[in-house]
Amino acid sequence: MAQRGEGQGLQIAVISFAMLTIILAITTYVFYAQSASAAKDVEAKTKTFNDKDAENNKLLYRNAAMRLVLGLGGVTKDEVKLAESKARGEDAEVKEILSNFDSDMALIGDQVAPGGTPNYRTFNTNLLAALNKKNASVADAVDQLKNMQLAKDKSALAEKARADTAVAASDSAIADYAKQTQAFADDRTKMEEQGKQLASRISTDATKSKTEIQRVSDEKDLFVKQNAGLKQMNTILKERQEAIDKDRADFTENPDGQITRVNQNQQLVWIDRGRADGLLRQTTFSVYDHNERGISDTKPKGRIEILTVGDRISEARILEDKPSNPIIAGDIIETPAWSPGQRIHFALAMKMDVNKDRIDDYDMVKSVIQMNGGVIDAELRVDPTGKIVRNGDISVETRYFVEGERPSEATAPELLKQYNAFDQDRERFTVKKISVETLLALMGWRAEEKTVDLGGSRGGFMKRSPGKTQPTTGTASPDGAPAGDGGATPAAPASDPFGAPAAPAPAAPVADPFGAPAAAPPAAADADPFATPK
DSSP: OHHHHHHHHHHHHHHHHHHHHHHHHHHHHHHHHHHHHHHHHHHHHHHHHHHHHHHHHHHHHHHHHHHHHHTOTTOOHHHHHHHHHHHTSOOHHHHHHHHHHHHHHHHHGGGSSTTSOOOHHHHHHHHHHHHHHHHHHHHHHHHHHHHHHHHHHHHHHHTGGGHHHHHHHHHHHHHHHHHHHHHHHHHHHHHHHHHHHHHHHHHHHHHHHHHHHHHHHHHHHHHHHHHHHHHHHHHHHHHHHHHHHHHSOOTTTSOSEEEEEEETTTTEEEESOOGGGTOOTTOEEEEEOTTOSOOTTOOOSEEEEEEEEOSSOEEEEEEEOBTTBOOOTTOEEEOTTEETTEEOEEEEESOOOSSSSSSOOHHHHHHHHHHTTOEEEEEEEEOTTSOEEEEEOOOTTEEEEEEOSOOOTTSOHHHHHHHHHHHHHHHHTTOEEEEHHHHHHHTTOOOOOOOOOOOTTOOSOOOOOTTOOBOOOTTBOTTSSBTTSSOOOOOOOOOOTTSOOOOOOOOOOOOOSSSOOOOOOTTSSOBOTTSOOO
16 A cells, blocks of 8 residues: 555656646746747837937938028038938938038128128128118219219209310210220239239149149158168167177276286386287386276376387386385286277367366377377367367277367357267267376376476476477486486386396487386486476
8 A cells, every 4th residue: 555655646746747847838938939029029119219310310410401501500510510420321402402502602702601600691691781782882873973964954054155065075074984994994804814824823833832742741751761760770780889898898997907027126017918919119007906806986006108019028117106005016007098909999079188278288188099009080179270170980989989178058159069969979879988087097197297406597397388398407317307316217128027127228219298208318308298207
């Protein structure tokens, strides 16, 4: 019995599930049919709405066009065009109305609505005003004719005897009138011809103007292309220069050489640079302590000048050092005008007053650079006659831009213009700018006042004149110190840098343009005006 009851329960459950499934299917179909019908209704209503909206926009377009034509509500052509765009299509009737309206307005031109928007309302008003004006003119003319006729009749009645004279005068007036009429016609024909010529000239000038505008436009496009190419080339050159600068450390941070041996008794040193490095005689160097690692902002401890150049070792004399900090082996040397195996390129600009005596030392600075192996790429200066002189051009090889006295706004405009162009070339090639004082300090050269102890009645001190040497006296040694008073020993000939130095021997006098004393017997040469006094 229990199993039978369980079977009946399962049958009832299956039957219930089947009935629920059938009911769910029926309700789903009904809802789907209703949703499809509702979607069709929405689509139909949407189409009806869009049609109504289009019709409404079309009516608004027609309304705007009619208001524009009739001059109602201040409607403009832009508003009509906006309404047309919303109407989504042209209206043939409105198009015809607007076309006729434009044609009617063109007949009268500016007479329709001077200073306002043309429309049929102002059109009629202005035409009526013009017609009234013309009618008034005709009425005035008629009144004048009547008055003339009355006057004529009165004159004929009053002076009948003078009728023939009046007739003759009338005939003469008629003839004059005909003549004036002909003259007016001729003038009008002439004016019309001139108008045609003017119109033709205007047309020709307009054509020429268009051609010229096109030519200028083409030139502008060409200039823009060329300018873009130049900018690209400038960028490439800058990148190349930056790459070169990145691979090559600043010369003032890499010493040009090292002192290997010192003979303080003879004031001689030997350096590890020679002919194989491109070193030249009379090259001057600043000497820095061997412990220095960056010498850009370090004050030199002394100065030397090359006397004899060997293959790998060169001999130099000490121009300046301090007893408290003497030059010793291992000290480093530096000059911005020379670097081992290469020549440094310079650009010079403006007046260079080294010793502040208001005299231009430009030529002296140029000679110092050239004698130390430097190359002058470009120059800008004012010669003694006042003429602006510019030689050469700055290039990617130019290393230093040596600036003298920078021109101000008070200087000549042409000089300021030339200097600005010169400085722009420097910036374009990223050339380092240094002052004259910095250049000479790094080269081991210094402008100093020479003092000479004069004998006899000419005691005291003598100040040098720039560009001139001091007169030779019997008491001055070649380095400018009094004889027998600790003056510098004349330069010795080249000797073995690793053995004992050779005894000093007299040498022929050598002209020294850089401020170092020449090695010569005491009375064989003039005193050096630029030597360091001992």
